[in-house]
Amino acid sequence: MNHLVLPLKIAICWKLLTIILLGYIIYSVKMYNFEQSAGNQRIKKIILVGTSETTRDPRTINTGRYSPWNQNLLKQSYNHNFIFNKNTIRFYSTSNVENNTKDLHPLKTYENFKENRLAILKEQKDKSGVYCLINRINGNAYVGSSIHLASRMRNYLNNTFLKSKQNINMPIVKALLKYNQESFTLLILEYVEPDYLTIRETYYITYVMPHYNVLKQGYSSLGYKHTEETKELLSELAKNRTHSEETKGLIARALTGENNPFYNKSHSIESKVRMIEAKSAYPVYVYNSYKKLLVIFPSVSTLAKLIQSNNSTIIDVIKEQTIFRGEWYFTNLPYDINNTPIISNWTSSKECEQLILNINNSSHIRKAVFVYDNNKNFLCKYEGVTKAQDALNINHSTIKKHAKLGSAYNGYIFSYERLIK
DNA sequence: ACGTGTGATACCGTTCGCAG
DNA sequence: CTGCGAACGGTATCACACGT
Numbered sequence A: 001m002n003h004l005v006l007p008l009k010i011a012i013c014w015k016l017l018t019i020i021l022l023g024y025i026i027y028s029v030k031m032y033n034f035e036q037s038a039g040n041q042r043i044k045k046i047i048l049v050g051t052s053e054t055t056r057d058p059r060t061i062n063t064g065r066y067s068p069w070n071q072n073l074l075k076q077s078y079n080h081n082f083i084f085n086k087n088t089i090r091f092y093s094t095s096n097v098e099n100n101t102k103d104l105h106p107l108k109t110y111e112n113f114k115e116n117r118l119a120i121l122k123e124q125k126d127k128s129g130v131y132c133l134i135n136r137i138n139g140n141a142y143v144g145s146s147i148h149l150a151s152r153m154r155n156y157l158n159n160t161f162l163k164s165k166q167n168i169n170m171p172i173v174k175a176l177l178k179y180n181q182e183s184f185t186l187l188i189l190e191y192v193e194p195d196y197l198t199i200r201e202t203y204y205i206t207y208v209m210p211h212y213n214v215l216k217q218g219y220s221s222l223g224y225k226h227t228e229e230t231k232e233l234l235s236e237l238a239k240n241r242t243h244s245e246e247t248k249g250l251i252a253r254a255l256t257g258e259n260n261p262f263y264n265k266s267h268s269i270e271s272k273v274r275m276i277e278a279k280s281a282y283p284v285y286v287y288n289s290y291k292k293l294l295v296i297f298p299s300v301s302t303l304a305k306l307i308q309s310n311n312s313t314i315i316d317v318i319k320e321q322t323i324f325r326g327e328w329y330f331t332n333l334p335y336d337i338n339n340t341p342i343i344s345n346w347t348s349s350k351e352c353e354q355l356i357l358n359i360n361n362s363s364h365i366r367k368a369v370f371v372y373d374n375n376k377n378f379l380c381k382y383e384g385v386t387k388a389q390d391a392l393n394i395n396h397s398t399i400k401k402h403a404k405l406g407s408a409y410n411g412y413i414f415s416y417e418r419l420i421k
Numbered sequence B: 001a002c003g004t005g006t007g008a009t010a011c012c013g014t015t016c017g018c019a020g
Numbered sequence C: 001c002t003g004c005g006a007a008c009g010g011t012a013t014c015a016c017a018c019g020t
Helices: A002-027 A069-081 A083-089 A117-123 A149-157 A159-163 A171-179 A194-208 A228-239 A245-254 A269-279 A300-306 A311-320 A350-361 A385-392 A396-405
Strands: A031-033 A048-050 A108-110 A129-135 A141-146 A184-191 A284-287 A293-297 A329-331 A369-373 A378-382 A412-415
Touching: A108 A117, A117 A149, A129 A149, A129 A171, A129 A194, A141 A149, A141 A171, A141 A194, A149 A159, A149 A171, A159 A171, A184 A194, A284 A300, A293 A300, A293 A350, A300 A311, A311 A329, A369 A385, A378 A385, A385 A396, A396 A412
Parallel strands: none
Antiparallel strands: A031 A048, A108 A184, A129 A141, A129 A184, A284 A293, A284 A329, A369 A378, A369 A412
């Protein structure tokens, strides 16, 4: 038995090898045959399958996989989270002097921050409230709050404190050092109970739009933008983080059912195309009976749905290279790499719609019969042997027999495929 | 992490062309 | 008309990509 089987095996292997080489050279991509790949793919003859990394013919589909779309989405969601912030801070100007300090009604004004030092420390002792420092040279301001106003001011008047590592990055600190405290005016805006400090500070920040405030909301990091270095650091710290079971449970609960941000939403056409592309093992090339490349579909399933067929059927057609519904061929590798499909876009073109319509209208055709004369001139195509029988008055079994053999009968040549000269 | 969606496959009953 | 077998259709299942 083995002796008989061997030549067949060799033949198949040779076919495989040829196609693998061809595919490999042309595409330079990973190719599998179905026998080698476990699991999903089962086609056993000559089908070659690319992985999801398969490089597509550039003519195939223009919806690139690496579009910046994702990034845009990220940006959108980011902005969305900060809508409040956008509304409140968008009036902040990069030109420094535009602020509303002139309209403030302070409880107390110290024209010269440095010279009024003693008065400030004495009068603001044990006071809790919101203050504003204004640079008289350029008009820039800082709004802050403290439960101990005097202590806070003492710090601002203390250059050693200002120069310390933990404070030196603050714009107001830099300004105090650069322009000297005597260039600043201190306003005591409001005395506030500690519990309400944040609210009142935020109120004044949004009202004044002070240039020196980095954070746009009192006691909150809202509006702060980390430097690239900080982000790098945070990134590194987060990389090996493992969540506890409790945390995971919380995450799960927060994302289950209606809580999931994607609940009841659906993917856009673009997303769906990307998913098809990413998931598809290989594209499907659609040819007509003349073996002219009509269009390329991104996956078997896409095609199956459109032509109201199913995966199994199409895979069989690809595998056996049989003509489908009497007119079309499907392949997962092009007959000729140089061919350009007549229809370039399968998603939205009248031509493709028409093609799909034609294929669907032919769903009743199982084995069409092409009839030729003795000189192989095409005469007619019938939807099946019975139709040919009725038209030509030749028994259907006779037609079938000669179609199989390819032999002439009574001046006719019958074929299940179009004969291409 | 979960919800949505797709691809591929297996499986099985139904449909339908075909042959006798 | 009937039985056969290919084609078809529907669904369950798994794996996983994408979006939030």
